[in-house]
Every structure is written in C-alpha cells, then in structure tokens.
Amino acid sequence: MSVHALPRIAIYGAGSVGGYLGARLHDNARITCIGRRRVIDAWRIHGGLDWSDLQGGHEHVATRDVELQVDPFAAAKAHLVLVTVKSSATETVARELAEVIAPGVPVVSFQNGLHNAATLREALPGHPVLAGMVPFNVLQRIPGDFHQGSAGELMVEAHESLAAFLPVFEASGLPLTARSDMPAVLAAKLLLNLNNALNALSDLPLKDELSQRDWRRCLALAQREALAVFAAADIHPAKLTPLPPQWLPRVLDMPDAWFKRLASRLLAIDPVARSSMWEDLERGRPTEVDAINGEVVRLAAQHRVPAPVNERLVQLIHEAEQTRRAWSAREMLDQLHPGAV
Ligand SMILES: NC(=O)C1=CN([C@@H]2O[C@H](COP(=O)(O)OP(=O)(O)OC[C@H]3O[C@@H](n4cnc5c(N)ncnc54)[C@H](OP(=O)(O)O)[C@@H]3O)[C@@H](O)[C@H]2O)C=CC1
Ligand SMILES: CC(C)(CO)C(=O)C(=O)O
Incomplete structure (x- = not known):
C-alpha cells in the first residue's frame, strides 16, 4: 500500500x-x-x-x-x-x-x-x-x-x-x-495500578517486588480497601486476570511458593520492568498518585468508608516526590498496617 x-x-x-x-x-x-x-x-x-x-x-x-x-x-x-x-x-x-x-x-x-x-x-x-x-x-x-x-x-x-x-x-x-464495559475495565486496571506506588517506594523491579510476600501483603491491603470502596460506590471491576478481582488480595497474601504456582502469569514480567510511577520518581516528575490511590481515597470519602491504606500511600508518594528513599517491605507493612509485622 x-x-x-x-x-x-x-x-x-x-x-x-x-x-x-x-x-x-x-x-x-x-x-x-x-x-x-x-x-x-x-x-x-x-x-x-x-x-x-x-x-x-x-x-x-x-x-x-x-x-x-x-x-x-x-x-x-x-x-x-x-x-x-x-x-x-x-x-x-x-x-x-x-x-x-x-x-x-x-x-x-x-x-x-x-x-x-x-x-x-x-x-x-x-x-x-x-x-x-x-x-x-x-x-x-x-x-x-x-x-x-x-x-x-x-x-x-x-x-x-x-x-x-x-x-x-x-x-x-x-x-x-x-x-x-470500559468503566469496569478501568476499575480493574486501577486495582492493579495500586501497586504502582508500592513499586515506586520499594525502588525494586516489579518482578523482585511481587516475588516478596511482604510487598504483596502491602498490595493486598490496598486492594482489599479499594474493593470495599468500589462495593460502596457500586463499581464492579472487570475480570482482567485469570483470577476474579475479588480473589486477588487472598492470592497476594499467600506464601511465595503457592503464589508462584497460582499466579505465574502475574510474575511473567521482564526482570528490568518497573511501574510508570517509579519512572516518574526516577526522573523527578510529579506522579499520578492522586488519580490512582487518590481516586480510592476520594471515592471512600464520598461513600463514607475508611481508606487509611491508600491515604497513607498518597502521602508517602507525595513525600517521595520531594525526597526519595527506598523502603523495605517490612517498613512499608508497618506504615500501612501498624502492628501487622
Ligand atoms: N509506562 C507504562 O508502563 C504505562 C503507563 N500507562 C499510563 O499511560 C499514560 C502515559 O504514561 P507514560 O507514557 O508512562 O507517561 P510519560 O510521562 O512517559 O509520557 C507522557 C509525556 O507527555 C508529555 N506531555 C505532558 N503534557 C503535554 C502536552 N500538553 N503536550 C505535549 N506533551 C505533553 C510529558 O511531559 P512532562 O513530563 O513535561 O509533563 C511526558 O513527556 C499514563 O496515564 C500512565 O499511567 C499505562 C500502562 C503502562
Ligand atoms: C502495566 C502497569 C500495571 C505496571 O507497569 C502500569 O499500568 C504502569 O506501570 O503504570
């Protein structure tokens, strides 16, 4: 042609x-x-x-x-x-x-x-x-x-x-x-994007981060909270992964060996890949956190349900936009669920 x-x-x-x-x-x-x-x-x-x-x-x-x-x-x-x-x-x-x-x-x-x-x-x-x-x-x-x-x-x-x-x-x-059903697709993508902030704060490639149970437990906390907020807001995320969105937090919480067996496709990531939010911090640009974790916080306020985990992640990313540091999974878990560690 x-x-x-x-x-x-x-x-x-x-x-x-x-x-x-x-x-x-x-x-x-x-x-x-x-x-x-x-x-x-x-x-x-x-x-x-x-x-x-x-x-x-x-x-x-x-x-x-x-x-x-x-x-x-x-x-x-x-x-x-x-x-x-x-x-x-x-x-x-x-x-x-x-x-x-x-x-x-x-x-x-x-x-x-x-x-x-x-x-x-x-x-x-x-x-x-x-x-x-x-x-x-x-x-x-x-x-x-x-x-x-x-x-x-x-x-x-x-x-x-x-x-x-x-x-x-x-x-x-x-x-x-x-x-x-694009609204449902975008809601499901938002659930996956809740990891963008965690990945950026971990300063690890996505594959390394998601291979560690404590980082996955952090993501599970953020997703569980978002799923409760979505339910209150009558938002029904589409099924974008082999697992229904409601199952994701439970699978993320699993020990490494079980997770690898059940969710191998989630780990089919290039060893150098990082989230777009990591790339923003790396290049000294403002991030999209207000449109991702911040969206959960806004919906939670509208529907009068709590969202402390995503609220804390928004704060931590805004702090990181000013001064960066690499968090360990244990430190992050303690930030998001004090007493869980
Ligand atoms: N990167 C990824 O892996 C993925 C990203 N996404 C999503 O895709 C979208 C794009 O992400 P990504 O490609 O990473 O973003 P980038 O920041 O890499 O690219 C966007 C570019 O657009 C520029 N830009 C902003 N405003 C204007 C304007 N008015 N005119 C011309 N250029 C402008 C930005 O410049 P400046 O920095 O100066 O604002 C920046 O260079 C985001 O919503 C992201 O969440 C989705 C899936 C994967
Ligand atoms: C693909 C994915 C979920 C993770 O890289 C993403 O959307 C992003 O980095 O913004």
Whole structure:
C-alpha cells in the first residue's frame, strides 16, 4: 500500500507509552508523535525510535519514518488521536486538541485512572472520545528506546469510528480488543495500578517486588480497601486476570511458593520492568498518585468508608516526590498496617 493511503495517527504525549505505540504502529499508519521539546530533541538525537518486547521482537524506526513534533498543530491532519500523557496533563491536552483537530476525529485515551476520557470528552464535543487501556508495562530505557516488559492486549471502548483503525493495530501486532464495559475495565486496571506506588517506594523491579510476600501483603491491603470502596460506590471491576478481582488480595497474601504456582502469569514480567510511577520518581516528575490511590481515597470519602491504606500511600508518594528513599517491605507493612509485622 502506498504510504499516502495509510491513515494518519497522532500520538499526543511523547513518552513511554506514546513512543512505544508510535514505533509499533508506524508500518501501518503515518505516525506523528507530539511532545515536549526535551523529549522530541532526545528522540531525534537517538535517530528515531526503538521498540522491543518480552518475546524478543525488536525494531528500529528511523526519524524519516515517524514525524516527531513539538507543536500541537501537528495533530491537525490526524484521522485518529491517541492521548498518552499522565492524568494531571489531560485537561491541558484536551484544550490544546480542541483548538487543532478536525471535526469528528476520534480520540482514544490510553491512560491509567478512571476519568481521563470524561475530561477529554468535556473539551471535545463533536468527537467520539473513547476510553482505552494499556495492560502492559513500557519502560523507556534510554530516550527513544522502549521495552514492553509484560504481556496483555490493548482495550478500547467499542465504537464504529474505530472500524478503519482496528486492522492497523492488528497488523502491527498490537490488537485492540473492543469492549462495551470500559468503566469496569478501568476499575480493574486501577486495582492493579495500586501497586504502582508500592513499586515506586520499594525502588525494586516489579518482578523482585511481587516475588516478596511482604510487598504483596502491602498490595493486598490496598486492594482489599479499594474493593470495599468500589462495593460502596457500586463499581464492579472487570475480570482482567485469570483470577476474579475479588480473589486477588487472598492470592497476594499467600506464601511465595503457592503464589508462584497460582499466579505465574502475574510474575511473567521482564526482570528490568518497573511501574510508570517509579519512572516518574526516577526522573523527578510529579506522579499520578492522586488519580490512582487518590481516586480510592476520594471515592471512600464520598461513600463514607475508611481508606487509611491508600491515604497513607498518597502521602508517602507525595513525600517521595520531594525526597526519595527506598523502603523495605517490612517498613512499608508497618506504615500501612501498624502492628501487622
Ligand atoms: N509506562 C507504562 O508502563 C504505562 C503507563 N500507562 C499510563 O499511560 C499514560 C502515559 O504514561 P507514560 O507514557 O508512562 O507517561 P510519560 O510521562 O512517559 O509520557 C507522557 C509525556 O507527555 C508529555 N506531555 C505532558 N503534557 C503535554 C502536552 N500538553 N503536550 C505535549 N506533551 C505533553 C510529558 O511531559 P512532562 O513530563 O513535561 O509533563 C511526558 O513527556 C499514563 O496515564 C500512565 O499511567 C499505562 C500502562 C503502562
Ligand atoms: C502495566 C502497569 C500495571 C505496571 O507497569 C502500569 O499500568 C504502569 O506501570 O503504570
């Protein structure tokens, strides 16, 4: 197919997820990545984008094969826009997109958190704005080099406007599963993302952290609390893992040998993979904790149920944004459940 016949996809938020998606999709779409000057310059110096994954797949995408831009106006010609900024940037991005994108162009939020699509929708009336979900981990190892460190399929709210784009994702080896229950999918992802804060505070790779029972006990505390809050708020998380979400805390609590046997897929993670929140602390950026553990705390307050574990995690991450230290699992357990150790 001539390159001119390929759809144009703008990826707004050149970072770990945005760079990875851009690199994976570039054979089947004309990709424009829009981001900060420091990032775009670094990617140009790198000579483009590299992606790799757990299965050994890898590719170099030269700068001539992907458009790298700092000006929001570069999204004007897009047939589809993917938003890949952190949650705290969504409102600004929504306003920037409203100024530039063509009428009716669909916009997909590939972000963690429950409300990003709603925030985009408010500023973009007349566009289908669809919630998406990225299940896997992406680490930007050096600027322009992206590694997918765990498995899973991208999900998106089912909508007719995506019909022309689903084959693009499929052909690129990143199939998009269309779902009619995205709020439930995002709630289930939020439960998994409660580990982002713990992983960042542990300063360990995800695999090492989740291999230690005491770190898993910390996550189980945060998830149990979130499940009780969700129940009070009538939110029913979807089943994204082989185990129903309600079983996760019990399985996390298990001794290491049992956990490894029952939840081997949860540990099928690249040994270098870390949470996106760890990457934020590492790079001295504000984190998304208010949209993740903070969401549990907000819902708990609305429904008058306690959420001390997630409240403490929000505090600890905000402290870590100022001054970092690596916590041991025992110290963390003592913070989240005094007397449990
Ligand atoms: N990384 C991962 O493994 C995963 C991440 N996610 C989710 O995906 C989303 C993106 O995460 P991730 O890729 O890690 O984030 P990154 O921080 O790596 O990338 C986002 C980039 O967008 C930039 N940006 C922010 N606002 C604008 C703007 N107005 N115009 C242009 N660029 C802007 C940011 O710059 P600046 O830093 O200056 O704000 C940053 O460079 C998050 O919601 C995250 O939770 C989901 C699954 C896995
Ligand atoms: C994939 C996962 C759950 C963990 O890396 C994530 O969403 C993140 O890091 O933000």
